[in-house]
Amino acid sequence: MQNRQLQDKTALVTGSTSGIGLAIAHALAAEGANIIFNGFGDAVMITELQKNTASIHGVATYYHPADMSKPADIAEMMSQAALQMGGVDILINNAGIQHVANIEDFPPERWDAVIAINLSSAFHTTRLALPAMRQKNWGRIINIASAHGLVASAQKSAYVAAKHGIVGFTKVTALETALTGITCNAICPGWVLTPLVQHQVDARAAQHAIPAEQAKRELLLEKQPSGEFVTTEQLAALAVFMCSEAANQVRGAAWNMDGGWVAQ
Numbered sequence: 230m231q232n233r234q235l236q237d238k239t240a241l242v243t244g245s246t247s248g249i250g251l252a253i254a255h256a257l258a259a260e261g262a263n264i265i266f267n268g269f270g271d272a273v274m275i276t277e278l279q280k281n282t283a284s285i286h287g288v289a290t291y292y293h294p295a296d297m298s299k300p301a302d303i304a305e306m307m308s309q310a311a312l313q314m315g316g317v318d319i320l321i322n323n324a325g326i327q328h329v330a331n332i333e334d335f336p337p338e339r340w341d342a343v344i345a346i347n348l349s350s351a352f353h354t355t356r357l358a359l360p361a362m363r364q365k366n367w368g369r370i371i372n373i374a375s376a377h378g379l380v381a382s383a384q385k386s387a388y389v390a391a392k393h394g395i396v397g398f399t400k401v402t403a404l405e406t407a408l409t410g411i412t413c414n415a416i417c418p419g420w421v422l423t424p425l426v427q428h429q430v431d432a433r434a435a436q437h438a439i440p441a442e443q444a445k446r447e448l449l450l451e452k453q454p455s456g457e458f459v460t461t462e463q464l465a466a467l468a469v470f471m472c473s474e475a476a477n478q479v480r481g482a483a484w485n486m487d488g489g490w491v492a493q
């Protein structure tokens with residue numbers, strides 16, 4: 230476990246108890262980064278996750294239960310990250326939720342939640358992480374946006390607004406750090422079969438009274454020309470690349486990995 234490229238770095242991955250965030254946390258740990266987990270889930274599962282990550286990869290781990298819709302929770306998490314883990318070198322803004330409804334039926338409180346978790350939380354973590362990154366003159370900020378950060382779909386107003394917003398926020402962060410060793414980029418995944426998408430598959434199957442497998446295929450083919458899901462491991466490998474020295478001049482990118490979705 231010597232000479233791994235992220236040895237002595239600490240990564241905070243928001244929403245890392247599931248899906249894409251979990252895969253990114255594993256991949257960064259495999260490169261030697263200490264991991265701060267965040268996200269909801271069963272306490273026993275989270276303790277196991279911390280223990281297993283630490284023992285498999287020989288890294289330190291920590292968990293903070295901050296609700297990413299709450300700025301005060303985020304501030305508390307960032308100060309604990311400094312106290313317990315010596316700060317955040319790699320910030321992965323990943324926590325996210327979805328709500329699917331026409332605008333006139335969209336519950337205002339769901340709009341507020343999507344914007345708070347998928348967009349505003351990244352502002353709060355970034356503003357609190359940047360001072361220490363500037364002091365070290367090194368940092369990586371990766372915002373998990375979406376193909377919906379580049380193009381829209383009906384019934385996803387809050388999600389599309391938040392994801393377009395985070396692509397813009399990524400560019401501003403990259404410009405404000407352009408003269409430093411801190412980079413900021415966005416990753417824009419297409420469909421990935423995580424719990425977030427499984428809910429949409431289940432809803433479609435129920436709505437059209439079709440089997441789940443058919444709903445999955447239809448959902449994919451509507452948007453993703455490859456007809457295949459992007460995997461969490463593929464996205465995690467891109468995040469590792471963005472953390473590498475080879476990516477020093479990748480700045481302000483909105484990098485899609487989407488089976489051809491936004492090429493159409």
Ligand code: NAD
Nearest residue numbers: 244246247248249268269296297324325375420421423425
């Ligand atoms: P997921 O549901 O598997 O994981 C979401 C994670 O966020 C979980 O750990 C959950 O506990 C956490 N989370 C949710 N609300 C939170 C809150 N208020 N505070 C703290 N943590 C919270 O979903 P996923 O598919 O892995 O999504 C991760 C990110 O990837 C999201 O930003 C999502 O928009 C984005 N994304 C997903 C897809 C896809 O097809 N799955 C496509 C493009 C973008």
